[in-house]
Amino acid sequence: MEHTNTPVGGGRISRRTMLAGSGLAVLSAALLTACGPGGSALPAASSGGSGLVAKAGGTLRIARPPASKAETLDPASSLSAYEYLGALYNRLVRLDDAGTVQPDLAESWETSKDALTWTFHLRRGVTWHDGKPFTAQDVVHTIQHMLDPNTKSPQAGVLAPFINAKAATAKDDVTLVVALSSPNAEFASLMTGYNCYIIPNGSAATIGQSGIGTGPFKLASFTAAGPGKIVRNDAYFGTKPKLDAIEFSSIPDTQARVNALLAGQVDLISQTNLDYATSQTVMASSIATVSSVKNAQWYTVPMLNTSAEFKDKRVRLALAHAYNPKDVMQLAVHGSGTIARNNPVPPTEAYHLDYGLDYDPEKSKSLLKQAGHDSTALDIWTSTYDSVLTPLALALKGSVEGSGFTLNVKTSAADSYYTDVWMKKPLMTSYWYTGRPIDQLLNQIFRSGSSYNENAYANPAFDKILDTARATVDDAKRKTLYQDAQKFLMDDGGSLTPFFADRLVGLSKKVAGYKEHGFEFDYISIGLVA
Amino acid sequence: MFTRFVAPRLGWAIATIVLSTVLVFSAMQALPGDAATQILGQNATPEAVATLRRQLGLDQAPVARFVTWLGHALTGNFGTSLVSGQAVGPEVGRALLNTSFLAGVTILVGFSLAMVLGLVAGLFRDRWPDALISTVALVGMSVPEFIVATLLVLAFSITIPLFPAVVVAGQNATIGQLLPSMPLPALSLMFVAAAYIIRMMRTSVIDVMESDFVHTARLKGITTGRLVIRHVVPSAVLPTLNVVAMNIAWLIGGVVVVESIFNYPGMGSLMIRSVQSRDLPTILLITVIGAVTFVACNLLADLAATFLNPRLRYPRNSK
């Protein structure tokens, strides 16, 4: 299975099910559950994973979803092997689960008043896996590599507007200075992206295979779309990981991954949001369980603003008011999530604004009337790409009945969904991982002309707010600006987001200390139960 | 022998293979998007696509591309994967090897068993052994593979953990690594394929049992054992060979369902991945292999029939 889109880059980790594969899921899951006790209680696990403490040592086996034959260990690449990155490399800074920026290779950083010049003070005594010392030059090289057009890094799109290849300079071995071409007070947070892992100076050409980083694990073996292994890095500067090693195997078919877990062949299924029913199956088993990552999945229904159907703001708003989110969330994910009120920023996010467009059939009807339709019939596209997309579409279809809207569900092959439907069909279901820095979220997905702008939303006024926000160094002021942006976006009918869903992760009962949020996976504390 | 059987058919065989690749190639041209768009995905800005297309040589005319491909293919060079940028030969070779291994086990164990069952069913026509075997065959024909495979996983790797549920070792797994996880996929394939072999064997056994020469032989007062082994089986096996051949072709040509259920690194999985990434060179090579197998299996079936059937082996010294 290839990533037809740059999944992680889009924050959408490809879980394409193959033509035959996808379906196969079918019975197995069914029958598997049949054998277990079952029951429809929601997963009890919290984002803290099983409360147990991990023992030192042991090897964890992780099953990975379909990967491209062309996948690489180069963090900047759109085809980077996501699971390896956090274990092999470090970034300058990382995000904690509250969405605030934390030190990593940079111990501290500051920005000038005009938010144009950033200075990072780097950690001392850090060595690469090959023993060489870590210096500011490495970071300079990394940034140049990231911005190099040939790298085709998704992060380049995020950074390019305000930074160029020459922007970063090493003041000394432990001091990095970045001069932005336009002010950005959120620069630090934008360096938390998982494409921003730091690679050794001059390694651009080789990093894809060598995987030499500063991280808690060293590369033992790696095959694209195949099995691989990493072992503990005893020279790691931070807390040493519990595990001796992690073995990765690539299992394209979702159901096969689940089977592997249930058969005790793997300990954890990464990047796989189990659908409600499968989670039931897993929980029914004696050796595996389910852990849920709160609000990790952002389910959204892009309305192509450039399309005849949605070029009128009132129609977009009408649709946003036409459905009952409670019903939709209940039907689509059995209530395991948080109603979003069409706000693309999750409530757990520090910059979240408690505002939204709520269910209001009358308002919807009148808006539609003003737009000049008594009723309108639309096709809503979906796919087996993600297990929630189709239920979501069906739930919406049902929920808008009686309003002015009639939705006809159309399915597309999973493999061509993000090439033939996404950004092409007026109305479709889509999803992202949450955990992006607010600035990246709003710029990447809603700014005019961004390559991820799936609503084709374009409003200079909105872009203006974002620019001002970036230029605003005062945190409090900046926060209100980003919140204004959210409100503006919603009132402009820029986003249709019914709910954020918890990600249901299947893992073995032998696993302890599992923690995950956004794009952050805790490789340090995860281990096997004593 | 060669001139009379192989040579003339070989020409047709090659024609058939080339024709099939033409069909697939032209069909692929109709696919929405191409390797470039698939690789770039959401980064597929027009410029990016254009550059990548040029890099991949996708900008030339289809016909030209096919001709060049054919030219190289004939010299054994099947090009490089549009996705991984590596020669497709080795990768497909691996997949073929793994698939053949699975197929081999299935054929050796399953098909021979099926023939015996078919023989028994035919000999005990319309009595309980026949009823039993035929029913099994009927079920085998009526139940989709994925149900069979899923049931097996449920039973023998999850409820009773006897065998692995999936193959965790990847493409380059050694036979040693594959062997432990072989039983379940092989069983699933046997169940489906055996059904037809059983039925074919049964039918032809019944035919032969009703033939004059079996009647005459019986009237010679020979024992049933000898009757079956010397007089019935040799003639009964002949038509069955074709069904066997078809099934072998099917086993090699990509048993997608079973392979994906067990995450088996074979042709089927590779095929799907390649179609989805529009990796034309890989697809074409897979097609070639599929076609070659199909043609070769039928050819071999004919030859085997020839070998087993004196009528063809020793043509009457006349027209």
Added chain:
Amino acid sequence: MTSATISTETVQGTTGMIRSLIRVMRSILRSKSATLGFVLVILHVLLAVLAPLIAPGNPVKNNPAAVLQLPGGPFPLGTDTLGRDILSRTLYGGQYALAVSFTATALAVLLGTIIAGLAAYYGGWVDQLITRVLDSILAVPAILAMLVVVTVFGSGPWVIVLAVVIVYTGGVTRVVRAAAMDVMPKDFITAARARGEGVVYILSREVFPNILDVVLVEFAMRASWVVLLVSSLSFLGFGANPPTPDWGLMVAENRSLMAVVPLATLAPIVFLATLIVGLNLAADGLAKSLGIDRMKEILG
């Protein structure tokens, strides 16, 4: 020959066909297994057609208030994850599978029969050519062909029909051609040729009536495969669009809800299985009562 004669011939041709059909039907009733098979199939057809009358509820109506209900009360078989009545969906479920499968099979068999007839009639290089082209289609792994067709044209009933026709016509042609080849040398064909009859007359009046039995068996047999295939496809996300009630789709939708509402998966499976077994039995019995060797049919 003049169009007038052609038309009268075809008329006569059909009367001949009808006569043979009656004969066939008689012979079927003589065979237990065939009768059982046909009863199953007819039953399924009736259920599918009468679903609107007998189904207790609306098969596509979501009901957030009654999600995943266990059997009982207004929902004899319970409800699915969107609160839809499983019994209603199952009863409606045959419509898509039956309609698509039978259209596809009919087309494949019709096309195959005509091609086969022409191949057998003209023989020589025409026959060679047809055989070769079909062989090359057969030589492409069926699943690959399917994949490509479905990826090219997307989902939807007609795409499935097309895919099936592409994948199965070759096989049908092989079989029917073999049967036609047996008839061609018969003296009554020679007589017709010597009279200077045209291809239309010879095929429609002399050949087809005599291979009708083979064609019928072929139809029943392929149908069983096609139903299987079509259901698998729509359960893989091609073919039926949700919320269309369709067995394959239902299995896909409710695959892992066994623990919660087992019947949501079991009911469609049982319906599907009985239909396929029915078709298989019908084909078997038909073949037996017509004295056709069904396995050899598969070979062609």
Added chain:
Amino acid sequence: MTATQSEHLAIDIQNLDVAYMAGTRQVNVLQGVNLALRPGEVLGLVGESGSGKSTLAGILLASLRTSSFIARGTVHVAGADVFKLKGKGLRDFRASQVALVPQNAGAALTPTMRIADQLAEAFRSDDASTATRAARRSRAIELLRLVRLPNPAAALDKYPHQFSGGQQQRIGIAMALAARPAILVLDEPTTGLDVVTQAAILDTLSRLHAELGMAMVLVSHDLGVIDKMCTHVAVLRQGKVVESGPTKDVLAHPSHPYTRGLLASVPRINAPGIPPSLDDAVIDAYERGETLPAAESAVYERTAPVGTPPVLTVRGLTVDYNRKPHGAPTVLDVDLDVHAGEIVALVGESGSGKSTIANVIAGLQGTKAGVLTLDGETELAATVPRRAKAVRRAIQIIFQNADTSLNPRQTVRDAVNRPLRLFGIRGSSVEAALADVDLPGSFAQRLPGQLSGGQRQRVGIARAVAAGPSLVLADEIVSALDVSVQSSILRLMDRLAREKDLGFLFITHDLAVVRAIADRVVVLYLGRIVEEGTVDEIFGSISHPYTRLLLDAVIELGDDHASAPAPGQDEVPDGPPEQGCPFASRCPLVMDVCRTVRPPVVPVSATHSIRCHAPLNNLRLDLAESATGLV
């Protein structure tokens, strides 16, 4: 008769009923059959198809068609009550006491086993003389020599299909003899073989009987064969033995009208004319104890038309299938005339190319050279599509096998009506056409399956005649029919020829039939004409050696059965020689010139010509015999 007596009887069958159940009704295949046969005697079972004679033969090996069963009576063979035998007892009985020579050895020999193995299987396990492999081999060779199979040693390692029909039959006989059975059962052993081969095989059989002296049961529909081979005969009709006794008595003084009818209906080569056909009504009446006068009792002698115009003239016809790159043409330089109302017989063994010629005339087979002219004016285009409707109408075909000549899915009406409509024939109707062939109009509604063989053949004729042709190609149209039906069809042919001035090209291998119906005869060998003349001339005293061979090979009721072809003469070469006389390889009078030079056409009379190098005198019957010692 008591069990003790049955001890020293080879076969002792007492009031035997064999039946099968049709629903709840019991249908008797055999009824009240009583037969006894002493060791060394030869019993002939004669009867027409469906008379139960083959069932009876099977009984002797304790073999019944599944679904049929012994309803009454006992069967003792070689002292054993065969239907009491089970398992090993039955196997030993079959392995030692009684052996069967099946009708079609081609199908009866296992295709996948070498001759040696099949023979070895048949040896008795208790027989010390075949204990060792070497011994078995030599015994096998001995057997094959016994049945006069050429080159026995080599034959052992061959497979059945590598032999000609006649040779396969010989092997079948050898296999039956392998166990030195007390009783040999032969089921139509020579049906489907050419006359010459048949004669040779029968000759071998009677020699074998003389040497080994086992009891034999010979099933045949051919009274000539019975007369030649059997000491005793039993005549079967509808499952009953209507008459039995010593062959000479029964054939000389038949007491039952069926036997009489049967004997009367056999055409003879030494007596011209169409014999009366057997009238079932008379026999059924006799069975009921009444008497009816036979419809036709006299032999009918046909007279050839004189001075009628030619409907077909063939000149220099040559056909080459190009099977072999440089083989001689299948048909070479054939000239042929058929006049209105004339019946011309084209005679030859299988492979003589007679059907090829018919196909060419019908436009179904291309030619290499030659001119075909219809009604003396229109030259025939090579193939049907290029022939005018009128031409296609003028030439019609009647086929040998009535079963395949009619479309089983079409009613008689459809079949007969088609030519009427296609050729737009006015003033005729299906009923009229059926009336022409003595079938009631009511038959129009029937499907072929609902007709008897004879009736089907009549419909076939009706379909041909309905088109109002001037020439009819009749390909072996009576050879598949029972002799009783034969003559009625022959009479029909004659009547149509006279009333409708139809020219018939009558293709056949059966000389007796030729004698009965033909006006002129063309003898064909390997696609070359060897002799032609009026029927009397062909059957007269001067003949081509090949014609002579055919005539001698015919086994005629009541002749001395002395002559038989010399060993090897029954083997037809695979194809015509590149040069010289096609018959050279088998000709008793062969000279060196025959192998190199094409024989000249020697006119014997204005109408009679022979193609042979030998001087006419050597071809005269009396001289020829002394010269060649064919006796």
